[in-house]
Amino acid sequence: MEQAWAWEQEMPLRWLLIDEGSSGVDGSDVALALCADIDGLFVDPEPPRAAEHYTLIGCDPAGPLREALAHAGTDRAWLSDIVLDPVHDPRQPPPQGCQPYNPGCSCMEELLDVTVLGRRPSAAGADLVDVDLRGHLRILPEYGWPPAQPPAAHAFTLTGNHDGPALGTCRQTAGVFQERPRPPVRPVTLLGSRPAAPLQALMEQRSARRRHLRATIHTVDRSGHAVDTGRMVSATVIGARPSRLGAGLVDVVLDDGLDEPLPDGARVIWELWRTGRPDRPNLWAGHDRALRHQWSGAALRHRRSGRPDRLAGSTFCLDGRFVTDIEGFYCALGEAINGPGGYFGWNLSALDDCLRGRWGAMAPFRLIWHHAEVARRHLVPGYDRPAYTQRTWGPAITLQDLLAILTEGRVDVDLR
Numbered sequence: 001m002e003q004a005w006a007w008e009q010e011m012p013l014r015w016l017l018i019d020e021g022s023s024g025v026d027g028s029d030v031a032l033a034l035c036a037d038i039d040g041l042f043v044d045p046e047p048p049r050a051a052e053h054y055t056l057i058g059c060d061p062a063g064p065l066r067e068a069l070a071h072a073g074t075d076r077a078w079l080s081d082i083v084l085d086p087v088h089d090p091r092q093p094p095p096q097g098c099q100p101y102n103p104g105c106s107c108m109e110e111l112l113d114v115t116v117l118g119r120r121p122s123a124a125g126a127d128l129v130d131v132d133l134r135g136h137l138r139i140l141p142e143y144g145w146p147p148a149q150p151p152a153a154h155a156f157t158l159t160g161n162h163d164g165p166a167l168g169t170c171r172q173t174a175g176v177f178q179e180r181p182r183p184p185v186r187p188v189t190l191l192g193s194r195p196a197a198p199l200q201a202l203m204e205q206r207s208a209r210r211r212h213l214r215a216t217i218h219t220v221d222r223s224g225h226a227v228d229t230g231r232m233v234s235a236t237v238i239g240a241r242p243s244r245l246g247a248g249l250v251d252v253v254l255d256d257g258l259d260e261p262l263p264d265g266a267r268v269i270w271e272l273w274r275t276g277r278p279d280r281p282n283l284w285a286g287h288d289r290a291l292r293h294q295w296s297g298a299a300l301r302h303r304r305s306g307r308p309d310r311l312a313g314s315t316f317c318l319d320g321r322f323v324t325d326i327e328g329f330y331c332a333l334g335e336a337i338n339g340p341g342g343y344f345g346w347n348l349s350a351l352d353d354c355l356r357g358r359w360g361a362m363a364p365f366r367l368i369w370h371h372a373e374v375a376r377r378h379l380v381p382g383y384d385r386p387a388y389t390q391r392t393w394g395p396a397i398t399l400q401d402l403l404a405i406l407t408e409g410r411v412d413v414d415l416r
Helices: 063-069 197-203 264-274 289-301 326-338 348-354 372-378 399-408
Strands: 015-023 029-039 052-061 078-087 109-121 129-137 155-159 166-170 172-174 189-195 212-220 226-242 250-254 315-319 365-370 411-415
Touching (some): 015 197, 015 226, 029 197, 052 109, 063 078, 063 109, 063 129, 078 166, 197 212, 197 226, 212 264, 226 289, 264 289, 289 326, 315 326, 326 348, 365 372, 372 399
Parallel strands (some): 315 365, 365 411
Antiparallel strands (some): 015 029, 029 189, 052 129, 052 166, 052 172, 078 109, 078 155, 109 129, 155 166, 189 250, 212 226, 226 250
């Protein structure tokens, strides 16, 4: 964002809220407030949920599910993921809120890291079985909390994730659709804030409905330039009080938090970029997987746009000493292409986009990967369960996967 914002010398106002629902008469962003800190922006995530038990009732298993049943009770009775797609009655209108896809619909649910525990004859029909499983339901709160009641359906089709193999069908399920405790609501407080006129007007409204705001959160650097953090708050103003952080500043209390706050340890990463930017490589190396992921996110948000790609045929050197996980690979590749704090993808889809150009390097190019033996030891087949999110649970991304993607993107990789 090119617009610069003033800040106070005696109390730096590091954060800027931009109204998501309106713009100025000239199309410019509408500021709601500058503030010194945001209580609720940096919060450590809840610990991972324990594995649950499910039953596929009236199941006609096929493919890998049938094979896993033959090995129930052993380590071969394991499936990566199972997608349950409801089969709605075509003679009836789709359930409220159902969005059709091809195939399936938005009523689908996905089970992760599934172990087949056993089977028994089913009362639902001859030659059908009830299959007991242990695993995790994928929960992404920003897409809505999973329903406690099953959708209107007379069956479910079972497949592996990512257009995987057919696993059969079942009539009903048990344990999938149930009441689950929601994570605690962590209200947000804008600490040491200077409300702009739009927020001041909201604070003066009597109706709670009229005090609702929806705003994107930006960090403001020392030069006054704001950078979108990728986080949004949607909440109602429930109070304000004079702030201890400075004369004329107020603390604005909101009744709700962020769907996905930044982990507490990411504060030092964003502060590093706010006060300048990384000035030497591998500053990310001491972070765990969650914070390495946040490092790449901050690098993306602070990327200097408009800079030309290095010419096709260039050579880049990747320092592989700290590539002990896939997040470390993205950090190291970003710095190999674009220098300290550089970005060149932070997931497979983003990497594919970067390989198409306009992100610092024009293919074809050469990548000399030093200390590749580290990645050979760590980026190996298996099932990946990063503790910081369920979003990317699934088969691990291996060194061979990365080499195939880079080769397809016309990168000549020299492992050393």
